[in-house]
Amino acid sequence: MAPLDLAEFAAAQGLSGLKLHVDDGEKASLGRMGDDALAAFATQVKVLGLELHVETSTTGEAGLSDAVRIALAAGATSLRCYPRYEGRVSQIIAWTIADLRRLADFDPQGRLRYTLEQHEDLKSEELVRIIEAVDNPRLSLLFDFGNMINACELPMPALAAQAPHITEAHVKDCLVQPDRGGWAHLACLSGEGQLPLEAMLVELLLLGDDRPQVVSFGLEEEEGYFAPALRFPGEAADPFIAARSASFTDLGGGDLAARLRQEAEAAHQQVQTIRAMLEKIATEAESVNR
16 A cells, blocks of 8 residues: 555544554655645545654654654654663663654744654653653553564553553554463454454553543554564563564565465454454443433
């Protein structure tokens, strides 16, 4: 899918918006577009009645500032990021805090909201420590349904620890696999894995007092995506995290056209699966309130 294809898919499914990584679509991606093309895409998204969120896989100054530029030019309202540093956890935390303190320089008018995603290496309390140290009211957490697994955390405790700061979520499912004494995750079709999807949806929907705290649930079907364990029981107090690439799903060596058809079918199926869960939650809530 090119960016416009995803926007049209979201509109056809009756969704309220889309999340786009700056590299989604390779040569057709937002990151490859000039200012005129980004402005044109912003108009197309607006015509479809959608809200755009942009994502990047870094907090480094160059990558983050460029993602802010792209997001603003494309008419986005939110930008997600996460650190991808090699080093001791204490170093990664310090570097990420320094990175995110630059957000006000990149976006002095405060036009974007920002989210830091738990992305497989940092634990929940470490993410909260970063958010509280940066102390930017426009910065919060994006809770991914499966990424805490690789940091040797369980979904519900991780959600509880991050809850005061969560404003967005990535909805997906996965199988939890033993890996060198820790846990890896293998993403699968939503509803076919081992994550408590319905329980997490309920807890996230309940956040907030007079208005919803979580303003975006991004449907992220990643069937076949594998992420190894990055944190382990009994590890050193300040463990070392090795360098790693941005996330990707290996398409394998088979029939590419068939694999891409499978991706499209999985995307449709996830919308149906999560909608059914939400309808069940709503029905149960209504029966309790009668």
